Amino acid sequence: MSNVILWDYPKSSASYRVRIALNLAGIDYEIRTVDLLARDHIGPDHMARNPQGFVPVLDIDGHRLTQSLAILEYLDATRDIGLLPKEPVARAQQTALAHAIAVDLHPVCNLSVVGFATKGKEPQRTEWMQHFITPRMAAFEAILEGFDQSPFCCGATPSLADIVLMPQIYNANRWGADYSDCTRIKKVETACSAHPAFVAAHPDR
Template sequence: MSDVVLYDYWRSSASYRVRIALNLAGIAYRPVMVDLTKGAQKSPEHLARNPQGFVPVLEIDGLRLTQSLAILDYLDQTRGMRLLPSTPAARARVLALAHAIAVDIHPVCNLQVAKHATALSGGAEGMPGDWMRHFIRPGLLAFERLLGGFDQSSYCCGDAPGLADICLMPQLYNARRWEVDLSDMPRLLGAEAACAEHPAFAAAHPDANAPA
């Protein structure tokens, strides 16, 4: 049994990112589901792992790591994954792409946030879908324009998957779940097609990790 343990939830975008990275690095891990729909993330047991009450939590190399971007950075630096370019300028540009999703779109479209917005609206018709689409589509349109500055040789920033792709795919899963129109985003869709054919991404997909 693997001594690497990933506490995750199959539909969690942040957990999805880490599953992709673990697969890309060839790291076998034992998944432990924290059922967000039942509030397991707020249980004393999970809060002992992560006081924020979030997933993922990764136990690896004798460490207990939280926050998906921090976990990805750790895996990149310790496993030589080359998720980011080596030169400072190129690195900053790719980081900006990844952050455009993980820092700007994802937090406001977290299901906990959307549910609170729905409650504040008094359960208005169209919620939380309208909330999700309001933020996801403009954010992805900006991402599409940012991609115009990169050479897409299949993936977002070249001929190998990197940090931007790892952040993009979970957000596209959510976009499709909430019926966001993506038809005018050809660069983004091209990267999605390349990632979908990659075994590491396919094995990390929520449909492949849903509870039986």
Template sequence: MNETVLWDYPKSSASYRLRIALNLANIEYRLEGVDLLTGAHRSAEHLARNPQGLVPVLDIDGHRLTQSLAILEYLDTTRELGLLPSDPFERAKVTALAHSIAVDLHPVCNLSVMLHATGGKEPGRTDWMKRFIRPGLEAFEALLGDFDQTPFATAAAPGLADICLMPQLYNANRWGVEYGDLSRIKAVEQACSDHNAFKAAHPDLV
């Protein structure tokens, strides 16, 4: 049987998402670190894995996959994780909720984007992150109003929105972004924090 290997940087939101999903699927995997701070993602060795020079990269089922959202879809389909509803309209709503973070918020807070925009200096770095993270979370909070939290973001079990939210909350805490007044998000955060798949994926534990 082919070994499942995740090329990963612990604080990478996209990598964090995959650790959560692999844990939800009860898939045993080996982590291989790619240190973004030292430029390991730009090495010839890593570019051979992913010409974009990004993490994560996942070897699974004899395949090599890139792009966290595409990999999450693969895991959801092949392992029947139920990350999205079957009803087309509800599926679109949940996908939009998840993408509000993964597609709209996460890219502007990417390490390379932030460093290019700010030169990596304070207070520019923190100001940049706060400028985008708080409004993004406010929008997510409003969008959550369309769902019954029972207790996760959109259902009784973790789904795509939870997987995308938790890494962003980790970043919010790293950069001192306040969100304690966002009661729906706080409730989802508590539910996820109590779940073993999320606990084991936390950047401080890998």
């Protein structure tokens, strides 16, 4: 049994990111599922782990960490997996690219937000997802023009942007959001889909 424990829900975008990063770092970890649909995340056990009631929660190196972007930063700093460049301008630019999804798009597609806004009803829920995902994927595509996809978002190795993009692609496909014209994103999707760290992290694996 691993001493690294990931409190996780398979289809959670934030959890998906952390699984990718753990795989990139070659870290052996144990998954303990927190069922969001069963509302386990707001039960006393999980609230004791994270008072926000969110996944992921990562137990690693004797620490308990929350918030996927903070966890990714920790893994990059301690395992040197190269998620962001060291040069300040390039680092800021690649961080902004990743945040276009992780900060600007992901929160409005969060299960609790969508549930409150649509009361969980269809077709309102699907319309909500498509309304936000489709144009913001197009915006990400436009920002990608400033980077060299060879073959990943920002170069020859997976970056923070790739780690946040692939869970969003999964969501786009789930909700029928159209990104078929996003040729740069499709190129990155192909590369990531063939990478073992991404394959092993996939929610449907």
